[in-house]
Amino acid sequence: MIETLLWLVGYQLAGELISRSFSLPLPGPVLGMLLLFCTLAARKSVPDSMKLNVPRFLSHLSLLFIPAGAAVLAYRDLLAGFGWQLLVVLAASTTLTLLLPGLLLKLLLARHRHKEEA
Amino acid sequence: MNLMAAVEVMRTSPLSGVFVTLLAYKLAVLFNRRCKGHPLSNPVLIGVLLLLGWLLATGTSYRDYMKGGVMVQMLLGPATVALAVPLYGNLSRLKRAAGPLAITIVFGGLLGIISAVGIGWLLQLPQQVLLSLTTRAVTTPIAMSVSQGVGGIPELSAMFVILSGIFGAVIVKPLFSLLGMGDDMVLGTATGISAHGIGTARVFQLSETAGAFAGLAMGLNGVVTAILVPLLAPLLH
Numbered sequence: 001m002i003e004t005l006l007w008l009v010g011y012q013l014a015g016e017l018i019s020r021s022f023s024l025p026l027p028g029p030v031l032g033m034l035l036l037f038c039t040l041a042a043r044k045s046v047p048d049s050m051k052l053n054v055p056r057f058l059s060h061l062s063l064l065f066i067p068a069g070a071a072v073l074a075y076r077d078l079l080a081g082f083g084w085q086l087l088v089v090l091a092a093s094t095t096l097t098l099l100l101p102g103l104l105l106k107l108l109l110a111r112h113r114h115k116e117e118a
Numbered sequence: 119m120n121l122m123a124a125v126e127v128m129r130t131s132p133l134s135g136v137f138v139t140l141l142a143y144k145l146a147v148l149f150n151r152r153c154k155g156h157p158l159s160n161p162v163l164i165g166v167l168l169l170l171g172w173l174l175a176t177g178t179s180y181r182d183y184m185k186g187g188v189m190v191q192m193l194l195g196p197a198t199v200a201l202a203v204p205l206y207g208n209l210s211r212l213k214r215a216a217g218p219l220a221i222t223i224v225f226g227g228l229l230g231i232i233s234a235v236g237i238g239w240l241l242q243l244p245q246q247v248l249l250s251l252t253t254r255a256v257t258t259p260i261a262m263s264v265s266q267g268v269g270g271i272p273e274l275s276a277m278f279v280i281l282s283g284i285f286g287a288v289i290v291k292p293l294f295s296l297l298g299m300g301d302d303m304v305l306g307t308a309t310g311i312s313a314h315g316i317g318t319a320r321v322f323q324l325s326e327t328a329g330a331f332a333g334l335a336m337g338l339n340g341v342v343t344a345i346l347v348p349l350l351a352p353l354l355h
Contacts, residue, residue, distance in 0.1 A: 008196035015199070025344030027259040029198035030337045036202035046203055054203040057196075058329065061319035062161040063143040064194045067135075067187030068258060068280055069166030073173055074180035075277050085241040086278075089251060093234040094282045094312050097255055098290055101226035102299055102308035108218035109304070 003049035004057070011036045129178045135186015142168040155323070157288045162316050166284070194315070198257075201318070201333030208330045211303060219307060223335055226311035227342030230255030231350060234278075248354055250274040252347045254282050257314045260340040268351035279314065286313025287320035302327040310335025 015032030018024065024031065040046055046054075072079065079086065128134045146164035153159035173183055184191075205212070212219070234251040243251075250270035253261035258279050265275035290309050299305065306328035309317040314336045322329030 005196070008199045011199045011202075012195045025260070025264070026337075026341055027257075027263070029195040030257070030260070030340055032195075032199040033202045033205075033333070033337055036199055037205055040202060040206040041209060046206060050200075050203055054200045055326070058200055058204070058322055060143075061197055061315070061322060062146075062165065063139070064190060064197055065162045065280070065283070065316050065319065066139055066143055066165040066169055067184065067191040068276070069162060069284070070169050070173060070183060070187065071180060071273070071280070072166070072277065073170060075273055078271075078274060079277060082243060082247060085238070085243055086247075088241060089234055089238045089243070090254065090278060090282045091285055092237050093230070093251075093254055094286045095289065095293070096233045097226060097230045097312035098286060098293060098308045099297075100229055101222050101311050102294065102297075102304050104225055105218055105222040105304050105307055106299060106301065108221060109215060109301075112215065112218050 001049070001053055003047065004053040007036070007047065007050055008032075011039075125176070129176060130182045130185065132186035132189065135183050136189055137186075138169060138172055138183070139165075139187055139190045142166075142172070157291050160284065160287050160320060162287060162319065163284050198315070198333075198337075201330070201337075204326050204330035205334050208327055211327070212331075212334070215303065219331075219335075222307060223311060223338045224342055226308070226335070227255075227339045227346060230311065230339065231343060231346060235354070245354060246271060247274065249351060251278060252351060253343060254278045255312055255314065256340045256343045257336055260344055264344050264347050268348055280316065283313045283316030286317045290317060290320065291324065303331050306331030307335040310337075311339045314339075 011032040012029050014035060015030070016028030019026055019028045019031050142165045143161065145168055146161040149164050150159045150161050173180070231252050234254040235248050238248050238251050246269065249268050250265050252268065252270065253265045253275050256279065258276050261275045261279045262272040266272045286309065290305070290313065294300065294305050302325045305324070306321050309321045309328070310332035318329060318332035318336055321332050
């Protein structure tokens with residue numbers, strides 16, 4: 001567990017450091033994820049401790065979004081001010097952005113496979 | 119016995135914020151299982167509703183709650199980093215599909231911005247709200263900083279992100295089943311592009327591969343959006 005935390009917190013910190021030093025648009029954790037991915041690809045294996053603990057940790061990812069959801073309470077007036085229009089925008093945009101990229105990727109993968117087989 | 123003091127502890131102690139969050143999550147997971155994983159019983163949605171119920175019932179302000187809530191939220195950073203592990207597990211699939219994935223994520227990033235702002239513009243939302251909508255599809259920390267940079271309201275952007283994420287997490291499975299798009303890579307990538315972390319948490323329940331690609335798409339879409347929004351925002355002025 002401690003070893004897993006050292007890896008994860010360490011890579012997040014490294015991500016934060018690089019992101020701040022070069023004023024990059026990506027937040028530390030996202031950069032940390034990309035860095036850790038490169039490290040794993042370079043060493044060609046996942047340390048045993050992470051192999052065991054990471055799936056357990058990620059199975060509770062939903063828990064970590066609950067505090068942010070409660071912020072609706074603090075901004076309810078702001079949100080209520082624009083009411084139904086906002087609901088339409090968020091629902092329609094989310095649906096479209098799920099659907100069209102999904103269809104595009106499906107199409108591209110089918111063509112890609114076709115080419116590889118040919 | 120001082121009842122008022124006891125109530126005050128429950129309202130303001132960081133520990134009670136942590137406890138209430140864990141309890142809301144635990145109950146939401148039990149409810150989700152009882153509903154056999156029905157999309158509407160999504161643990162983030164139910165957990166947030168339970169928590170809001172508690173905060174309103176006890177008259178706890180969001181600020182007081184967050185003294186403890188922030189400790190749970192802080193784990194989001196390491197969790198994001200941890201997404202590298204399942205992604206590495208899919209390295210060979212990732213390599214084979216790198217081209218199609220890159221094209222899809224750039225297209226999705228652009229669509230995420232244009233669809234939100236375009237529909238909002240048609241519905242005559244004010245300019246500052248439109249600017250706050252540009253980052254609807256990306257993970258909260260990116261959304262808040264990018265939105266602030268172009269003149270949006272960061273807190274409003276964060277709310278848009280969270281509401282979209284919950285909505286996306288609820289509809290993704292029924293939507294893709296309806297269209298017969300069951301492939302884990304396609305499902306995961308689309309979810310990461312449209313519904314970021316909350317969607318990622320949802321598809322992790324479906325498969326680790328879908329979760330891995332959702333995490334990757336979330337991160338890369340964040341990069342694409344962070345680059346595109348400052349370029350496109352002047353069009354709204």
